[in-house]
Amino acid sequence: MADKLTYSDSKNIEHLFRQQSGKMFSILIRLFGFDNSTLIEDIIQESFLSAMKTWSIKGIPDNPEAWLMQVSKNKLINELKKRTNRTRLNEQFAGEKFEEKVEELFLDNEIEDSQLRALFACCHPVLSQKEQIMITLKILSGFSNIEIGSALLCSPSSVKKAIYRAKKKLAAQEIALNSPFIEEAKKRMHSAHTIIYLIFNEGYKSTESEQVLNEDLCFEATRLALLLCQIEGQHQYDTYALLSLIYFSMSRFPSRLTDKGDVIELQFQDREKWDQEMIEAGIHFLNKAKTNNSLSKYYLEAAIASIHCSTKNYEKTDWKAITICYDRLLEIQKSPVLVINRIIAKSKWDSAEQALKELENIESDLNQQLKPLFCSAKADILLNLKRYDLAKSYYQVACDLSKNKADKKFLLKKVYECDRKNVSKN
Numbered sequence: 001m002a003d004k005l006t007y008s009d010s011k012n013i014e015h016l017f018r019q020q021s022g023k024m025f026s027i028l029i030r031l032f033g034f035d036n037s038t039l040i041e042d043i044i045q046e047s048f049l050s051a052m053k054t055w056s057i058k059g060i061p062d063n064p065e066a067w068l069m070q071v072s073k074n075k076l077i078n079e080l081k082k083r084t085n086r087t088r089l090n091e092q093f094a095g096e097k098f099e100e101k102v103e104e105l106f107l108d109n110e111i112e113d114s115q116l117r118a119l120f121a122c123c124h125p126v127l128s129q130k131e132q133i134m135i136t137l138k139i140l141s142g143f144s145n146i147e148i149g150s151a152l153l154c155s156p157s158s159v160k161k162a163i164y165r166a167k168k169k170l171a172a173q174e175i176a177l178n179s180p181f182i183e184e185a186k187k188r189m190h191s192a193h194t195i196i197y198l199i200f201n202e203g204y205k206s207t208e209s210e211q212v213l214n215e216d217l218c219f220e221a222t223r224l225a226l227l228l229c230q231i232e233g234q235h236q237y238d239t240y241a242l243l244s245l246i247y248f249s250m251s252r253f254p255s256r257l258t259d260k261g262d263v264i265e266l267q268f269q270d271r272e273k274w275d276q277e278m279i280e281a282g283i284h285f286l287n288k289a290k291t292n293n294s295l296s297k298y299y300l301e302a303a304i305a306s307i308h309c310s311t312k313n314y315e316k317t318d319w320k321a322i323t324i325c326y327d328r329l330l331e332i333q334k335s336p337v338l339v340i341n342r343i344i345a346k347s348k349w350d351s352a353e354q355a356l357k358e359l360e361n362i363e364s365d366l367n368q369q370l371k372p373l374f375c376s377a378k379a380d381i382l383l384n385l386k387r388y389d390l391a392k393s394y395y396q397v398a399c400d401l402s403k404n405k406a407d408k409k410f411l412l413k414k415v416y417e418c419d420r421k422n423v424s425k426n
Helices: 007-032 034-058 064-082 088-093 098-105 108-122 129-140 145-152 156-172 182-187 189-204 215-228 236-250 276-290 297-310 319-332 336-349 352-365 368-384 388-401 405-425
Strands: none
Touching: 007 034, 007 064, 007 098, 007 108, 007 129, 034 064, 034 156, 064 098, 098 108, 108 129, 108 189, 108 215, 129 145, 129 156, 129 189, 129 215, 145 156, 145 189, 182 189, 189 215, 189 236, 215 236, 236 276, 236 297, 276 297, 297 319, 319 336, 336 352, 336 368, 352 368, 368 388, 368 405, 388 405
16 A cells, blocks of 8 residues: 555546546446446445545555456445346356356456447437537546536536436447447448547537646547547547647647646747657557548548658648648538638738738638638737737737637737737837
8 A cells, every 4th residue: 555645646546546547437338228327326336435435544555447347346336236126138147157247357458358349328319419528538437527517618517417318318329338339330330430530629629618638538538539549440530639639739738838827839839849659659659540541520630740740840731732732621521610711721822912802802701700710810810910909909819709718818918919020010
C-alpha cells in the first residue's frame, strides 16, 4: 500500500473513478441490461465508497484499478447470489459455476469487449444524436450530470432526464449485449465515429462555456477511438484517420493558451512546446489510414492538421495544400464552416482581395450562429490588407456576438491591435 490518502490525491482519484466507472458499467450492463441501470449504478457507487473508506485508512493500493475491479466483482457475485428471479440477460449465470463465468467477464480482453458492446448500444438509432453523446459520456466515460451539462450547455436536471429517457428507450429494445455483435456494430460504426468526433470537438474548442479547452473530453474521445481500432474492416481506415486528427490537434495543447488561459493565435504559438510524441502518433495513424483508396472527411482534416504540425514556423505553412484539402472536403460535405475556412486558407497564399469578395458572397447564406466566425474571418483578412478601421469594426461585432468568454477576450485584444496599428500607420 502507498501512503495514506491525502487531499492532494483527490484529483487523481476522481479521474481514476471516472475511468473505472465506464469499465464497470460496461461489464454490469451485459449482465443486467439497461432496465437495471439503477442497480448497476448502486454497485459502482458502493465500490467507490468502499475504496474511499479503505484507502483513507490504509492508503492507496499499488494497483488501485485492480483493487476497484476486485471489489466490484465481489459485490456483483454477492448480488447474483441474492437474486432468485434473475433477469433475462443474466440467466446464463445460473448454476454452481456462475462465479467462474463472472470471473471471465473481468479479464482484460472481456472488459474491452464489454466497452465496445456498450458503445455500440449507445449509438442505437432509436436515440437522438444528443442522447447518444450524453449516454456515452455518462455510462462509458463516467462523467457526472454536471460535467455533461457544462460540456453540452444543459442544466444537470435536463441531462438527468435525457439520460433517463435514453436508458428507457434502450431497455425497450431488449438489446442482447451477450450475443455476437460484430456485424451489428459495423452498421453503427459511422455513428460511433460521429459521436467521438463531436465529443472531441467540444473538448477541443468549447462553443459557449467560459473555458476554451476541456481536456477530459479530448482524452475520452481518444480512448473511445482506440477501442474502435480493435474491430477490423473497411471502417478501420476512418478510425485511424480520426485518431490521427485527434493526436495532431492535441499535440498543440501546451501552446494554445497562456498561463492565464488566454487564447494564443497559431502564428504566435511556441512550436517547441508542441508534443512530439503525439505528433508522431498522428503521423503513425495517418499513414495507416493512407492505405485506403478513398479519402474520408477525417483523413482530410487530419491531413490539414499534419501540415501545421510538420511546419517549423508559421510563415512556411503550405496554405495552398491546405486549400486543396478544403476543396476535397467540400466535395464530401457541404458546410459553410468549411467554406469560410477554405477562404481564410486561400487568402494566405492567393489574392486577399479576391478572398474577401468570396467571403462577402456567402454572407447572406449564413445563419446567426455562424456570424461570429464570419465577422472574425473577414476582420482577419482586412487586418492583413491593413484596412485597420474596418477590421476593428468586424472584430467588435464578432466579440459582441460570441458566447465564449475566452473568445470575447481574444477578439477584444484584436480590436486594440487594430487601434495600435492604425496609430502607427498614421
